[in-house]
Amino acid sequence: MSFGPFLLLALLEGTVMAAVLALTAVGLSLVFGVMRVVNVAHGEFFMLGAVGAWFITYYLPLPPGLAWLVALIIAPLVVGAIAALADVTILKRLKYDPEATIVATIGLLYILQQAALTFYGPDARPVEPPFSLRLQFPWFGYSGYKLFVVAAAGAILLAVWLFMTRTKAGLVMRATQVDMETARAFGINVDRVYAGTFALGAALAAAAAVLIVPIQQAHYLMGHDPLLLSFIVVIIGGLGSIRGTLIAALLIGLSDGVISMFFSPTLAKIIATLLVAMVLVFRPQGLFGARA
Amino acid sequence: MIEVRALTAGYGPVTVLRDLNFRADAGQITCIMGRNGAGKSTLMKAIMGLVPASSGSIVLNGQDVTRLPAHQVPLQGIAYVPQGRRLFGPLTVAENIAIGLNARRKGQATRDFVLDLFPRLGERLEQVASTLSGGEQQMLAIARALCLEPQVLLLDEPTEGLQPSMIALIRDTILKLKASGMATVLVEQRVDAVLKMADRVAFMMHGRVEAEAEARDLTAASPQFQEFVGV
Numbered sequence: 001m002s003f004g005p006f007l008l009l010a011l012l013e014g015t016v017m018a019a020v021l022a023l024t025a026v027g028l029s030l031v032f033g034v035m036r037v038v039n040v041a042h043g044e045f046f047m048l049g050a051v052g053a054w055f056i057t058y059y060l061p062l063p064p065g066l067a068w069l070v071a072l073i074i075a076p077l078v079v080g081a082i083a084a085l086a087d088v089t090i091l092k093r094l095k096y097d098p099e100a101t102i103v104a105t106i107g108l109l110y111i112l113q114q115a116a117l118t119f120y121g122p123d124a125r126p127v128e129p130p131f132s133l134r135l136q137f138p139w140f141g142y143s144g145y146k147l148f149v150v151a152a153a154g155a156i157l158l159a160v161w162l163f164m165t166r167t168k169a170g171l172v173m174r175a176t177q178v179d180m181e182t183a184r185a186f187g188i189n190v191d192r193v194y195a196g197t198f199a200l201g202a203a204l205a206a207a208a209a210v211l212i213v214p215i216q217q218a219h220y221l222m223g224h225d226p227l228l229l230s231f232i233v234v235i236i237g238g239l240g241s242i243r244g245t246l247i248a249a250l251l252i253g254l255s256d257g258v259i260s261m262f263f264s265p266t267l268a269k270i271i272a273t274l275l276v277a278m279v280l281v282f283r284p285q286g287l288f289g290a291r292a
Numbered sequence: 293m294i295e296v297r298a299l300t301a302g303y304g305p306v307t308v309l310r311d312l313n314f315r316a317d318a319g320q321i322t323c324i325m326g327r328n329g330a331g332k333s334t335l336m337k338a339i340m341g342l343v344p345a346s347s348g349s350i351v352l353n354g355q356d357v358t359r360l361p362a363h364q365v366p367l368q369g370i371a372y373v374p375q376g377r378r379l380f381g382p383l384t385v386a387e388n389i390a391i392g393l394n395a396r397r398k399g400q401a402t403r404d405f406v407l408d409l410f411p412r413l414g415e416r417l418e419q420v421a422s423t424l425s426g427g428e429q430q431m432l433a434i435a436r437a438l439c440l441e442p443q444v445l446l447l448d449e450p451t452e453g454l455q456p457s458m459i460a461l462i463r464d465t466i467l468k469l470k471a472s473g474m475a476t477v478l479v480e481q482r483v484d485a486v487l488k489m490a491d492r493v494a495f496m497m498h499g500r501v502e503a504e505a506e507a508r509d510l511t512a513a514s515p516q517f518q519e520f521v522g523v
Contacts, residue, residue: 168394171383171394175387178381179380181342182378183380184340184341184342185340185342185372185374186366186391186392186436187363187366189361189363
């Protein structure tokens with residue numbers, strides 16, 4: 001295959017990765033932006049989404065496509081509910097202290113991981129794609145499902161943007177993000193906003209996992225990479241900046257796709273990590289973050 | 293209307309208000325004066341439930357609101373214009389007003405009322421709040437609070453840092469609101485403003501109201517101003 005088609009294939013792979021990464025990282029960014037909580041357990045919510053999708057598609061007596069669709073709705077809801085419970089029982093009791101919540105979410109990471117190991121087991125298990133479609137380009141064939149992942153992630157991100165900018169609940173979340181004390185003085189139940197934000201962040205990670213699990217398989221240790229990449233993305237984009245997160249996800253996803261294809265996946269990770277280091281040195285607030 | 297009885301409150305282990313008594317009546321402007329650190333802003337925050345009370349009580353129309361969660365205090369009809377305005381800066385003027393309206397589920401009539409009071413805000417509804425001038429930001433802070441249709445309005449130094457024409461406008465607005473029967477609590481450091489606007493003045497020192505006076509009994513030369521404000 002010549003360079004042009006090879007580059008096209010790399011860009012397609014990168015776009016799929018960018019879409020899923022954007023969805024996962026926006027959840028992390030929302031939680032930090034509104035609550036000022038660095039959620040180290042975010043990758044485990046991703047993992048729970050994938051494992052949940054496996055359970056639902058395996059045990060639900062429905063055709064694979066329909067079962068997967070049910071998983072796309074139910075798994076994020078269940079993971080969101082688990083996150084809201086974690087917020088109320090752990091983070092709220094710590095008064096959202098930035099350092100204490102980092103330690104607490106590390107603990108939560110291990111609890112969720114070990115729970116998955118106990119109830120799901122150590123094996124990687126496949127989830128059948130909801131449909132099988134192969135798009136034939138002149139130079140190579142490509143999975144139609146992968147392009148569907150990009151479209152679905154885009155649709156979910158658009159829904160999140162509309163929710164944040166066009167609804168009362170989104171307005172309340174943005175006001176709380178700006179000034180939590182003044183928000184309280186205007187009748188906003190900040191505890192409820194925090195629980196909702198933590199649930200939404202986790203649900204987005206879970207939705208990303210349900211989308212990608214037919215390509216990747218579900219495994220109880222699969223949360224590490226999404227967590228690391230999400231941190232890379234939100235640091236480059238600017239902690240708490242949704243716009244920055246989306247642009248950084250595209251940048252990291254595409255560069256990862258291209259570098260992995262032409263050189264090696266390890267080099268792609270090295271370059272992404274170097275990029276984070278450079279951002280931290282020269283622009284610590286990230287490309288689109290507000291200066292502290 | 294609102295009465296603070298033997299209130300002790302502060303930040304964690306630091307007690308700021310000590311056994312403080314204070315009252316504000318409907319249709320009156322009650323000014324609070326005192327030196328920096330006297331506890332004026334802390335009193336405002338304590339009334340709003342933003343600073344927890346360790347003892348004493350805050351009673352609004354006979355109902356004890358001391359132990360209510362902070363977000364429920366404004367729902368009882370107490371609105372707050374904080375020192376430094378504290379607008380939701382990245383949000384637009386319209387969105388800041390919407391936050392005020394949502395608090396007590398007020399509608400178009402209330403929105404129209406505040407925009408009639410400050411027509412300049414009506415011309416800037418889609419402008420981001422942080423890009424307004426200082427005077428416009430103060431208008432928005434007051435408008436946002438008035439969206440709650442409060443019975444009690446707490447204003448913490450609303451004319452601080454504003455140019456004279458804007459100060460006059462804000463003062464006229466406060467006097468208009470008094471006529472509507474609202475109880476207004478105003479933290480103010482300027483003697484001339486207090487003498488023009490206040491019905492009663494409470495002088496604070498070391499976290500207590502140490503003296504009170506009817507404004508009509510005070511002049512610029514009254515010794516209370518020297519003793520409690522240092523002017």
